[in-house]
């Protein structure tokens with residue numbers, strides 16, 4: 001016999017877990033289904049910055065102390081430009097609530113809070129795309145860890161299952177438009193068991209962009225811009241450390257163990273609309289921003305709040321669906337605003353370094369844009385507001 005609930009949430013990433021917690025503390029029934037094990041989800045390393053808007057959101061929902069870890073973001077962005085250190089002071093106080101908080105710390109805390117408050121979260125639950133899209137009452141089917149097929153009837157499905165999940169695939173292709181942009185270069189992303197030289201530092205260098213970000217006291221994430229056709233075999237550990245030292249213009253404090261490397265082509269993607277019948281897409285299931293912007297996780301958190309408020313409104317206001325009807329357009333306005341910021345910032349930092357991708361003219365435009373952030377209060381203020389997530 002099927003179980004029943006109000007919202008089935010597919011995926012226990014930041015979007016699904018945040019939504020689950022908001023619904024749970026509002027007294028609305030939900031079940032979170034996650035394909036992977038708890039251990040896997042809690043160790044998956046990705047983003048590292050919770051922006052000020054998202055931090056304030058958790059405070060308003062009474063969850064800040066329980067879910068946000070890490071250290072406050074500093075009001076300075078550190079650049080190494082052609083080997084010279086140039087700190088960029090962020091010109092507004094808006095960012096001061098943000099945190100350097102590794103994504104897996106946020107995920108771990110959201111899981112702990114959801115379970116300890118009595119939430120229903122099922123790991124090793126692989127959802128299939130059948131019967132989750134459309135106007136009929138959804139019936140979400142999944143295979144559990146023992147290989148049995150189970151089903152849950154619900155009013156709404158929240159597709160929080162990332163870029164490669166099943167939710168978006170359940171929407172007929174003629175009802176969904178994909179907008180995308182390829183930047184023409186990739187990042188080699190590197191995780192290493194070494195303390196970072198700096199909490200955060202970005203290098204703009206004729207050989208390309210490089211970034212380093214602390215991930216706790218004993219681990220760091222590094223990024224190296226590289227061509228799309230770069231082969232992993234050329235990136236030996238020694239070559240990675242050499243390249244980082246060249247682009248940063250200083251020795252790395254320690255050349256420690258590299259635990260993972262991945263080539264990530266930089267792209268922006270938006271799917272529109274973000275809903276179909278009773279299925280709603282949240283987070284990476286609906287949009288991807290280039291990691292340079294540090295907005296992927298923060299956009300997912302924004303979607304979770306908009307959808308939670310829409311469901312709560314529906315449940316408490318006599319099934320008034322106004323906010324649910326507006327969910328897609330509300331989120332897409334925000335998403336396109338941040339896609340515009342992410343595209344501008346991504347192209348700026350890459351063109352300001354290696355001129356060979358888009359030529360000397362774009363290189364000089366990028367340098368002019370960058371200098372404006374150091375010299376113009378109004379340009380700096382607008383930039384700072386985007387970093388804080390408050391535009």
Ligand SMILES: Cc1cc2nc3c(=O)[nH]c(=O)nc-3n(C[C@H](O)[C@H](O)[C@H](O)COP(=O)(O)OP(=O)(O)OC[C@H]3O[C@@H](n4cnc5c(N)ncnc54)[C@H](O)[C@@H]3O)c2cc1C
Pocket residue numbers: 010011012013014015016033034035036041045046047048049103125126127128160161162163164165166189262264282283284285291293294295296297298300
């Ligand atoms: C290498 C890397 C580095 C990144 N760095 C940054 C950064 O520095 N800053 C930033 O802001 N963002 C960064 N991002 C992006 C950020 O991590 C994502 O935007 C964020 O994870 C989106 O959250 P989400 O909840 O939408 O999706 P996810 O975190 O991907 O969660 C989706 C969940 O759904 C589950 N799932 C999938 N299919 C099914 C199914 N059939 N049934 C049940 N469950 C399913 C998955 O297992 C997963 O747990 C990075 C991403 C990557 C890959």
